[in-house]
Amino acid sequence: MSMDYALVLHQTVFGGLAALGFGVLFNLGPRSLVWCALCGATALAVRSAGLERGWSLEASSFSAALIVGVVVQLLRRRIGVSRNTLGVAGCIPMVPGGFAAKAILGLFALTSPTLENPDSTLIQSLVFSLRVVFTIGAIATGLAMPTLLLRLRK
Amino acid sequence: MDRFNPEVKQDPLEDIAMLSMEFGRWLMECGASGAVVDEFVARVAAGLGADRADLRVGYASLAITVGRGAEVATRMCKVGSPGVNQRLDQAVRTLAQQVEQGGLGCAAVRSLLDRVVQETPRYPGWLVDLAVGAACASFGRLLGVDWRAVGPVFAAAALGQFFRRSLARRQANPFISATLVAFVGAVGGGLGARQLGSHTVAAAMTAAVLLLVPGVPALNAQSDILDGRPTLGSARIVWVAVMLVFVTAGIWLGQLLLGEGR
Incomplete structure (x- = not known):
């Protein structure tokens, strides 16, 4: 399966920018913002590469979060900031907010008096909801695993 | 000891x-x-x-x-x-x-x-507004928003963040505040994208309100459950779910106003 490198690069750049913007909102220090942008870019690079390879969104998001979690743990001395917060801020661009909105909009539409295809609307809404739940679960688990393993080693 | x-x-x-x-x-x-x-x-x-x-x-x-x-x-x-x-x-x-x-x-x-x-220092409000605008515009690109809609998403999200700060200063209820901010962001992003001839108006409306997605509480909820605190994790999940409903209500009202998303 061939990979669209331009798309991966595009997602990497905008993933980094999105994480940077959220880093400012979360009041990360100026030096941490650079790490935050790098985490966001890494996360989106891994996720996009996974999606290009044909992996599911959930598997790609899990892999991306796991790699961000490992990198943040490995660089903990240089980063000098709360590692968990940095990992979370870096993974924020992967939180499927768009899917969540579509899922709830679909549920709202079900109550419309002029709805034409209630079955397909319900199924689509359910699929979006499940993807939100599984993707958030995958991201959080991927991020938490390095910390939990490190705690076991101690 | x-x-x-x-x-x-x-x-x-x-x-x-x-x-x-x-x-x-x-x-x-x-x-x-x-x-x-x-x-x-x-x-x-x-x-x-x-x-x-x-x-x-x-x-x-x-x-x-x-x-x-x-x-x-x-x-x-x-x-x-x-x-x-x-x-x-x-x-x-x-x-x-x-x-x-x-x-x-x-x-x-x-x-x-x-x-x-x-x-402990905080960034000035105007800088946070601009940063949030840039973040949502980037989110927009990740969601497939076309280039014409990027500027409107940036402006609408920055305006939304400004509005959110104003409401927070007045200690408005966070859920009601989320609906109002989502409505302003969605209408601003949608109108701007439409004016500039974008083909992804509905996506632009969603991207402009992504500043409201409670990503950190959602991830914390899962971490809390994994760490053996299911009660706290469940409470956070309920908060996140209700917040998403209120945010989506704002988008929905914006879509009704602009006739988008049907």
Whole structure:
């Protein structure tokens, strides 16, 4: 399966920018913002590469979060900031907010008096909801695993 | 194990309990997970002279029992609205580590904590607005918004963040505030994208409100459950779900107004 490198690069750049913007909102220090942008870019690079390879969104998001979690743990001395917060801020661009909105909009539409295809609307809404739940679960688990393993080693 | 200097006068357990929880309260309000709150409260309590500290981390309150020898004290405190403030979180953790070394009394620690809370810097509001605009525009590109809609998404999200700050200053209910901000962001992003001839107006409306997606509480909820705190995790999940419904209600109202998304 061939990979669209331009798309991966595009997602990497905008993933980094999105994480940077959220880093400012979360009041990360100026030096941490650079790490935050790098985490966001890494996360989106891994996720996009996974999606290009044909992996599911959930598997790609899990892999991306796991790699961000490992990198943040490995660089903990240089980063000098709360590692968990940095990992979370870096993974924020992967939180499927768009899917969540579509899922709830679909549920709202079900109550419309002029709805034409209630079955397909319900199924689509359910699929979006499940993807939100599984993707958030995958991201959080991927991020938490390095910390939990490190705690076991101690 | 005697962790403190016997020369230093021992503070009453009630003071130790309340001050330790104050650290926990700030950490909760800054977006820390339950495990982090538990760990740092225990470290502060130990540094202040408690032999043991058992903390219950709830969504809206903390309860602690601290003990020293045969003495025991149990106290509880409220926790405010969840937010994210990484620099304050970091400063509180650093102070907690300092307190853990021992030798500081409750009065000195309280004064240091007050100073940390007052002096931790924040970015100026206008910079946060612009950064949020840039983040949502980037989110838009990740969601497939075309280039024509990027500018409107940036402007609408920045305006939405400005509006959100104004509502927060007036202590508006966070859920109602989310609906109003989502409506403003969605209508602004949608109208701008339509004016500029974008083919992804509906996606632009969604991208302009992504500043409201409660990503940190959602991830914390999962971490809390993995860390063995299902009650706190479940409460956070409910908060996240209700917040998403209110945010989507704002988008839905915006779509009704602009006739999009049908």
